[in-house]
Amino acid sequence: MTLLKSVERPADLRRFDRAGLDLLAAEIRQVLVGTVCRTGGHLGPNLGVVELTIALHRVFTSPVDPIVWDIGHQAYVHKLLTGRQDEFAWLRQASGLSGYPSRGESGHDVMENSHASTGLAYVDGLARAFELRGEQHRVPVVVIGDGALTGGMAWEALNNIGAARTRPMVIVVNDNGRSYAPTVGGLAEHFAKLRRHLGGGSIFTELGLDYLGPVDGHDVTELQDVLEQARDLARVRRRAVMVHCLTVKGKGYSYAESDEADCMHAIGVLDPKTGAAAARAATWTDVFGTEIARLAADRDDLVGITAAMLRPVGFAELAEAFPGRVVDVGMAEQHAVTMAAGLAIGGMHPVVAVYATFFNRAFDQALMDVALHRLPVTFVLDRAGVTGEDGPSHHGMWDLTLMNLIPGMRVAAPRDAATLRAELTEAVNDHSGPTALRFPKSAIGSDLSAVRRIEGMDVLAEGQHPDVLVVSVGAMAESCLRAADMLAEHRIGATVVDPRWVLPINPALAGLAAMHRLVVIVEDSNRAGGVGTAVTQFLRDHHLTTPVLGIGLPPRFQPAGKRKDLLAEAGLDAAGLASRIMSALAGDNVMALRRNRDAEVRVTA
Numbered sequence: 001m002t003l004l005k006s007v008e009r010p011a012d013l014r015r016f017d018r019a020g021l022d023l024l025a026a027e028i029r030q031v032l033v034g035t036v037c038r039t040g041g042h043l044g045p046n047l048g049v050v051e052l053t054i055a056l057h058r059v060f061t062s063p064v065d066p067i068v069w070d071i072g073h074q075a076y077v078h079k080l081l082t083g084r085q086d087e088f089a090w091l092r093q094a095s096g097l098s099g100y101p102s103r104g105e106s107g108h109d110v111m112e113n114s115h116a117s118t119g120l121a122y123v124d125g126l127a128r129a130f131e132l133r134g135e136q137h138r139v140p141v142v143v144i145g146d147g148a149l150t151g152g153m154a155w156e157a158l159n160n161i162g163a164a165r166t167r168p169m170v171i172v173v174n175d176n177g178r179s180y181a182p183t184v185g186g187l188a189e190h191f192a193k194l195r196r197h198l199g200g201g202s203i204f205t206e207l208g209l210d211y212l213g214p215v216d217g218h219d220v221t222e223l224q225d226v227l228e229q230a231r232d233l234a235r236v237r238r239r240a241v242m243v244h245c246l247t248v249k250g251k252g253y254s255y256a257e258s259d260e261a262d263c264m265h266a267i268g269v270l271d272p273k274t275g276a277a278a279a280r281a282a283t284w285t286d287v288f289g290t291e292i293a294r295l296a297a298d299r300d301d302l303v304g305i306t307a308a309m310l311r312p313v314g315f316a317e318l319a320e321a322f323p324g325r326v327v328d329v330g331m332a333e334q335h336a337v338t339m340a341a342g343l344a345i346g347g348m349h350p351v352v353a354v355y356a357t358f359f360n361r362a363f364d365q366a367l368m369d370v371a372l373h374r375l376p377v378t379f380v381l382d383r384a385g386v387t388g389e390d391g392p393s394h395h396g397m398w399d400l401t402l403m404n405l406i407p408g409m410r411v412a413a414p415r416d417a418a419t420l421r422a423e424l425t426e427a428v429n430d431h432s433g434p435t436a437l438r439f440p441k442s443a444i445g446s447d448l449s450a451v452r453r454i455e456g457m458d459v460l461a462e463g464q465h466p467d468v469l470v471v472s473v474g475a476m477a478e479s480c481l482r483a484a485d486m487l488a489e490h491r492i493g494a495t496v497v498d499p500r501w502v503l504p505i506n507p508a509l510a511g512l513a514a515m516h517r518l519v520v521i522v523e524d525s526n527r528a529g530g531v532g533t534a535v536t537q538f539l540r541d542h543h544l545t546t547p548v549l550g551i552g553l554p555p556r557f558q559p560a561g562k563r564k565d566l567l568a569e570a571g572l573d574a575a576g577l578a579s580r581i582m583s584a585l586a587g588d589n590v591m592a593l594r595r596n597r598d599a600e601v602r603v604t605a
């Protein structure tokens, strides 16, 4: 039996001596590398918290003392130590273990998370609940990275926690000096000083917390001593104690430790022996990255803004060519957007590139700080639509609904590389107000040419008869075209149109809709409130009675899985679309169509 196998629950960890703990840590690292190189996932962050997770589970009694993992991408070791070893092989697979804490999986998981900087608020709430319920022996714990600590929510929580004098809690800062890239900003500099024991106290002491550290996050004995001290101090003094823990991202796997870009923060499948990733096709992000760098060469006013994800959102080329024109604000989407508003007022054209799911964070800033002032800020929403293995929180399925609510916001959804380049150019050339582009997480296919353009909209295919108008949003074009071919086999004619700029609705759509018997809008976003809703309202407002069918993601959290499979499950593949359209036309409608057509054939013959 391996050492790890003997740990069925956290209490089993208490049997180990120091030598045993070191062997256990080595075994856990082997499992992490072996599994994550096969499934993909957050390798570097988890390799860095092996000893920390072991020590936490030896010192605290989870789940009586709940352990909250901010973001939660570093909770794999916690999963291995809390009864989930057998399922670990199915990490991030459809119906397998989630890549984040999951209440459905274990009572040791406090919440489902993954959007950063929420952990301190959760433990503030937990500590208040324990106080109100008279369960004051319970000490909630939160582990938060130096990156997540740059997010505004963390500081709102610290402001509350610092003033609390009756509630114990332990805050572990997992300081590896990196978010993806090295963490930036004044806080990062403060941590660097604390790391080197350079003068002055910690800012956290000034805020009312007790501060212990820095402690070596890979020395399990030292860690355990400090965590015990923190737990006891928190209990006795009834307040928050912060433990500053120093770790190395990617620890123990040389390829991760030496990966300058991001210490193998989030990997795809790779060969564990060589650390080499499988060859991959060009992605939408790649095309954006090259194009924005090209545009910036001719435009001094273009400035890229990223919330701690410079490479993942495609700003590497831009940063290399014009280092002064990419701003990393830390994990602070709200600040990114309002700061962009300031840049725009100051005469620049900011390009804020974030994953679509993280745009949720900055909705109010986009609405009130950018759109209300009609500022020329371009939002680039990567990972829009179904993303895949990261699961419910990471599908970019709310952006179109949110964008639809913002007056004056123009949204483009490119269908291929050529339209991505063209629409990005149009967006940054629009000085009249905010613009946005959305595209998915996937390889980018071949360009899909248009048959003709009608008032700014590309007609991609025209059937023999104008039965169905298929309004394709962005990357859905390929499936829409294949669905049109399938419909043609059933003598149903489909016109497939790519509006290019999907919001607000192009008025020319009314004319096209009037010529067809059914309008179908296809979007890989939440059906509720997105382009389908906007088209429906637009047609009704213009007294058009053509029936409308909106096909999108149902308004519920989508599970983890492969993008292709999840799209098919939602009926957003070609076969699903063709079948939904035929059902909508079924009954008297489709029969009438066929009868009319047969009659036409007989008359002309």
Ligand SMILES: Cc1ncc(C[n+]2csc(CCOP(=O)(O)OP(=O)(O)O)c2C)c(N)n1
Pocket (backbone or CB within 6 Å): 045, 071, 073, 074, 114, 115, 116, 117, 144, 145, 146, 147, 148, 149, 174, 176, 178, 179, 180, 249, 265, 307, 308, 309, 331, 333, 358, 361
């Ligand atoms: C609100 C939000 N923005 C961006 C991200 C994407 N993201 C995930 S992990 C990460 C870096 C995390 O750094 P840190 O908290 O220091 O954890 P580490 O990976 O270094 O352990 C980022 C930017 C996110 N999860 N949530």
Ligand SMILES: CC(=O)[C@@H](O)[C@H](O)COP(=O)(O)O
Pocket (backbone or CB within 6 Å): 071, 073, 114, 265, 266, 312, 383, 387, 390, 441
């Ligand atoms: C935790 C988090 O939010 C990111 O690390 C995310 O998982 C990365 O996703 P991609 O792999 O799509 O870049």
Ligand SMILES: [Mg+2]
Pocket (backbone or CB within 6 Å): 145, 146, 147, 174, 175, 176, 177, 178, 179
């Ligand atoms: Mg970090």
